[in-house]
Amino acid sequence: MSDFLLSVHDLACARGDRLLFKGMNFSLKTGELLLVQGGNGQGKTSLLRLLTGLARPEAGEVRWCGALIGRQRETFHAAMVYLGHANGVKDDLNPVENLRFAEGLQGRTFDAPRAVATLERLGLSRCLDLPCRVLSFGQRRRVALASLLLAGAVLWILDEPLTGLDVHAVTLMEGLIRDHLTAGGMVVATTHQALNLEGVNVQRLLVGNVAIPELAVN
Amino acid sequence: MSDFLLSVHDLACARGDRLLFKGMNFSLKTGELLLVQGGNGQGKTSLLRLLTGLARPEAGEVRWCGALIGRQRETFHAAMVYLGHANGVKDDLNPVENLRFAEGLQGRTFDAPRAVATLERLGLSRCLDLPCRVLSFGQRRRVALASLLLAGAVLWILDEPLTGLDVHAVTLMEGLIRDHLTAGGMVVATTHQALNLEGVNVQRLLVGNVAIPELAVN
Amino acid sequence: MHRFVLAVLRRDLTLATRRRGDWLIAQFFFVMVASLFPLGVGPEPAMLARIGPGVLWVAATLASLLSLSRLFADDHRDGSLEHMVLSPEPTVLLVLGKSLAHWLIYGIPLLLVAPVLGIQFNLSWEAIWVLELSLLLGTPILSLLGGVGAALTLGLRGGGVLLTLLILPLYVPALIFGAGAVDGVMAGTGAEAHLSLLGAFFVLSLMIAPWIASAALRVSLE
Amino acid sequence: MHRFVLAVLRRDLTLATRRRGDWLIAQFFFVMVASLFPLGVGPEPAMLARIGPGVLWVAATLASLLSLSRLFADDHRDGSLEHMVLSPEPTVLLVLGKSLAHWLIYGIPLLLVAPVLGIQFNLSWEAIWVLELSLLLGTPILSLLGGVGAALTLGLRGGGVLLTLLILPLYVPALIFGAGAVDGVMAGTGAEAHLSLLGAFFVLSLMIAPWIASAALRVSLE
């Protein structure tokens, strides 16, 4: 993979009549993890939506490889994948179909054996034919993670990817992030849980004014 | 508070054509915490819904103070409060109004200063006039917790109460559970996160066949 | 007991006022459907007067029907329906309170605009008066039966249209009696018979629908 | 580029078939609304034939309108709409694909039942044929305009009724031309003028609506 760069200049975000943050600057390089931390309601989700281009900043800019993301929407969106509080998993489709359509919508061809392998790796082998409606909270989250893995994007933007995951899945997720970074990817993630990320190149970003006592990285 | 008892006899639960568990037995006394653990999709949520009486068991029975819960629905529901994956928070109301109606629907009178105090204790003092629609994920979860506290029920049934809460809120929640138990309450909770519950009378229940490596109680 | 009904009522009314446009919109839908007909059918006054009662009744039905799918759905989605069902009070009262709120929010406003539309369709004052009376009896029936449909289709995809499919056949008698009453007064045969049948149907639904709806609600939440 | 439209189309069609009843239900809604009118208006065959085209057009409009509120709403609620908008393909294509799918699922079935209802309303074969033609041109307009409305009302409470309120006025020309064409053939004045106006309106909406809808979608998601 060649080198990529996500950079943010003087970013400000306001919701309603509240200024959540302003003058935010950072840049993220290939192989780095940006861990966005902060208390509830400090603006982590809002920041992530700014980075994806779904929301527009109050002031400042977000750049991808030097150019504004709004100017090169297609290139940027092809290189990025976002997982929000909502999963983007269709209740009426089973996990495999969910992945098929997710791939199709991203304009990629679907590799069925690989999709099934990914789902099995995420511990969903018993649920392959069930509509996602009947899956448990954590299982649905896992389906969403599978589509993340299949996408093969450079930049992952993850909003609390660990919610609802059991301890095994959390460990798995840590491994996946580590692999992705080693392979030259970039990750922006928020979380309230402790993460084990030994040997990972981590940048911390504190959003808002609530101190987070322990660094969520050992 | 006098003594209460929640007991479960030979309970079985089936979803679709999968038998999630069977022959489950336990009893929970005043001052005890039942920590329901298990991997994703093992049936924790399903168990909790059986305990509340929302779902009907495939076999077996749930008893409150010796009598079947179906036979004394009103007594039991007056003594119990449930918090599921969904919050039960109305988007169009602000936190105070949410509490007012939650109280009204439980047939209790509303004590406004106490409600405001509870919300402030949960760190929502800046959000009292905002409609819950604009609150962040964790803030909405906190509103739900506030209505739990106000209810003053003996038995709390909590499905992953910690999802989306930041570290401060998790600590707060641990304290709340400890206080409730000390005051003679009972708690049934599921969680995937580590909890610090020193000096609490904990029963663990493993649902399903996925081992949970570390005990989530220090 | 009635405190609980009042609490449900107050809550739903507050929610409705919170989105100010909400109840107005059903009213506008009523006006709009009623106005589409002259556009589709042509402007002859005699014929419009002839089809007026029927069109107004159908339009009123559709207008308050549309809002029915949200009777329980909003509360279901955010989890507050479970909390309400888990309250110590009987579920029948919950259903009654919600149906009543629905009628106040979506039924009453229809009564207020119906005369204006009646004038537009060239109805006589007497016919308008009977139209009002028949809507007064007929709209609560829809809110009550709608409770059953909304509870049965809770959480199903396409619930809104399915609800319509389930409820409209049940509602047909009200439509026939209601429009029949207005037709009757216009034809000079009197409206009493139709109105009393409508009243009987109302009492019947009041006695039966909430029980079935509350049973359906528990089934759907299972 | 067209691969993306096809992907959207296939996905929505699969979702529709997954719930087998879904598309059937809109069709039955059409039948039911059309059947309500004779119940309200009375059974005289001559009058029914006279108001038939108007009633059928209004009923078809309402039937496919009802399903419009779910055009983006389901995908919005579970987060998949964000994923689709974040795809590298242009959002216009997304909107086009979804409107097309909506028309295939809810528009085409209407064309299939319309003749049966035409017979019930005593229309002549020629009138039924023109009715079909006018619906063939008119229903896609509704799907296209509906895309705009659905995007604008995304995530608003009471979106369904609000959407109706926004879309119906825009749709009135189609209704007038469509019902006018059938009326014309029944009155012997011919249907060509009306049909070609309808066709022009269709082309116009095809060229404009998807762009507005995709802009609205981005605004609603912000």
Added chain:
Amino acid sequence: MNLYTYASPANFYRLAGKLIPWFAWGAGILTVWGLYISFFMAPTDFQQGEAYRIIFIHVPAAWMSMFIYMVMAFWGAIGLAFNTRLSFMMARALAPTGAMFTFVALWTGALWGKPMWGAWWVWDARLTSELILLFLYIGIIALWAAIDDIRRGDRAGSLLTLIGAINVPIIYFSVKWWNTLHQGSTINLMKAPSMAKIMLLGMLVLAIAAWFYTIAVALVRVRRVILERERQTEWVKAILEKEN
């Protein structure tokens, strides 16, 4: 996995298997007899000519459409009251056949109406009420199709059937209350007693045939549903193995 009352579905499965051939053959034989009566024994009607021969399917189908609905409501009520699974299964098994007969009644009525009244359809009370019955059937079937949880579907469908059943007589009697151009009695059965007798016989024979058919079809459906729902039990596994 079915932890209670699976003894009775197992027994019922076997019983139904024995009954089905009898009803199926009965239906076939009665149909042949009934058709023979209707085409070769019944004389030409002096008012309607041959067109009246539609009565031999129209009336049995119309009867069946209403009876089947009432039977469904009965099974639904039993199921709700006593929580017996088998009665829910019966209700589900009857619905498609009921809808089919309703459709046939409508269709034959329309084909009869054209030569007799000059219109395929009029919005007469009886015709309309039959149409609404079709809507009720379709609504119930659609509700079942939309719910995939079996227990929820059973109960929800039965509740709907019940409240619809309360409505059926109301719709039906609206003939009296509704201002309508009422359909005059087109055939007067009493005018020609000898012909009436043979016609009545034909209608009755075909109605009984329709009953036999309905029972046979419903039993086949119930057997299938039982197999699906009890697939975890030993007896179902044994049956499947035997068939291999």
Added chain:
Amino acid sequence: MEWASWSDFWNMGGYGLYIWGSYGVTVAGVLIEVILLKRASAETRRSLKRMQQWEEQ
């Protein structure tokens, strides 16, 4: 016997279309129901057997 010839029988005194239309649709309805039922039963059995074999593995 009412009918002089087969063509008389099919003609039904000029009402053939209506009568055979009625009987035809009825027969078609019954046949479709029976065929669909047969297919569904076979499909059920097949899928049950498949699942059983899958479980035995």
